[in-house]
Amino acid sequence: xxxxxxxxxxxxxxxxxxxxxxxxxxxxxxxxxxxxxxxxxxxxxxxxxxxxxxxxxxxxxxxxxxxxxxxxxxxxxxxxxxxxxxxxxxxxxxxxxxxxxxxxxxxxxxxxxxxxxxxxxxxxxxxxxxxxxxxxxxxxxxxxxxxxxxxxxxxxxxxxxxxxxxxxxxxxxxxxxxxxxxxxxxxxxxxxxxxxxxxxxxxxxxxxxxxxxxxxxxxxxxxxxxxxxxxxxxxxxxxxxxxxxxxxxxxxxxxxxxxxxxxxx
Numbered sequence: 283x284x285x286x287x288x289x290x291x292x293x294x295x296x297x298x299x300x301x302x303x304x305x306x307x308x309x310x311x312x313x314x315x316x317x318x319x320x321x322x323x324x325x326x327x328x329x330x331x332x333x334x335x336x337x338x339x340x341x342x343x344x345x346x347x348x349x350x351x352x353x354x355x356x357x358x359x360x361x362x363x364x365x366x367x368x369x370x371x372x373x374x375x376x377x378x379x380x381x382x383x384x385x386x387x388x389x390x391x392x393x394x395x396x397x398x399x400x401x402x403x404x405x406x407x408x409x410x411x412x413x414x415x416x417x418x419x420x421x422x423x424x425x426x427x428x429x430x431x432x433x434x435x436x437x438x439x440x441x442x443x444x445x446x447x448x449x450x451x452x453x454x455x456x457x458x459x460x461x462x463x464x465x466x467x468x469x470x471x472x473x474x475x476x477x478x479x480x481x482x483x484x485x486x487x488x489x490x491x492x493x494x495x496x497x498x499x500x501x502x503x504x505x506x507x508x509x510x511x512x513x514x515x516x517x518x519x520x521x522x523x524x525x526x527x528x529x530x531x532x533x534x535x536x537x538x539x540x541x542x543x544x545x546x547x
Contacts, residue, residue: 288449291539298535300337300527304330334520341515343526348509350533351482354489354502362474363406364499365462368396369454369480369488370412370424372506378427384434385427388506389481393428395505396479397435406477408432409443409462411454451488451536452545455495475499481506483530487537490546 296302311326336342372392377385386393400408410428425446432442445461448454476497480488482504489502508526515523540546 287452287543287545291450291536295532295535300531301524304333304337307333337523337527338518338520339516339523341512341519341523341526343523343528343530344509344512344515346530346534347483347526348512350484350486350530351504351507351509354482354485354504356482356504356507358501358503360403360477360501363399363403363501364472364474364476365407365409366396366399366403366477366479367409367411367458368392368428369451369478369484370410370428370448371481371484373412373424373427373431375424375427378430384431386431388508391506392479392481393431393435395503397432397437399477399479399503400432400435400437400441406441407443408437408441409445409458411445411448411458413446413448413453451484451491452495452540454488455492455497459492459495459497472499475501477501477503479503479505481508483508483533487533487540487546490537491540494540494545494547 307326307330311323311330314320314326315323369392372386372389374385374387377383396408396410400406410424410432412424412428423446425444428444428446429439429442433439443461443465445454445458448457476499478485478488478492478500483506485502485504489500492500537546
């Protein structure tokens with residue numbers, strides 16, 4: 283059932299992401315033009331062009347990201363903790379496999395925050411959860427990359443735990459709980475909280491997924507904040523704005539899909 287959900291979510295997202303709608307509108311408009319349907323072609327091509335210009339000038343994705351990032355404040359007060367969980371997504375396993383060098387992306391702050399917390403709480407285990415969220419092929423394993431990043435950050439190998447089978451946030455939650463319950467020394471629902479580290483825009487879905495999986499003691503530690511700079515970003519940034527619009531749309535639809543399927547509370 284989980285594999286069916288994973289496959290369906292990837293295929294549906296491929297069809298409904300904003301850039302797919304833009305490309306589809308241009309394609310249908312062009313076909314209408316070649317078929318002599320000039321009025322239809324004008325409407326479709328003009329609509330697509332105006333949408334492209336609007337997205338290129340205005341960072342619309344930041345408007346959608348802002349309410350997600352506002353749900354959990356940064357740097358909450360912490361005392362005793364049970365451990366630290368870093369969600370995958372900040373690593374570039376393909377580039378790691380090709381070059382052998384540590385490779386991070388825009389969400390790489392997840393690793394930096396996890397390492398900083400691990401130094402702040404030197405007795406807490408540091409757990410990474412993330413596999414290969416691909417539709418075709420498993421892709422390079424992220425285990426060795428995550429271990430390398432943490433050890434490069436000064437974390438002792440015996441403190442590092444890796445869960446490398448999860449393909450999405452729901453599986454991050456359930457498989458991490460399963461891993462910790464199998465370890466006598468780790469208690470996922472102890473009195474002290476586990477710290478959940480992920481990008482701020484992703485934290486609402488992550489927290490809801492972990493709670494649905496049975497986690498009861500979690501403290502969110504959002505990082506990788508991207509909103510709050512709408513006015514400063516008005517200009518021509520088509521590639522970046524389209525990427526952020528895709529990201530924000532995916533996150534809101536992900537929250538809806540998870541709630542409808544019981545994968546989030």
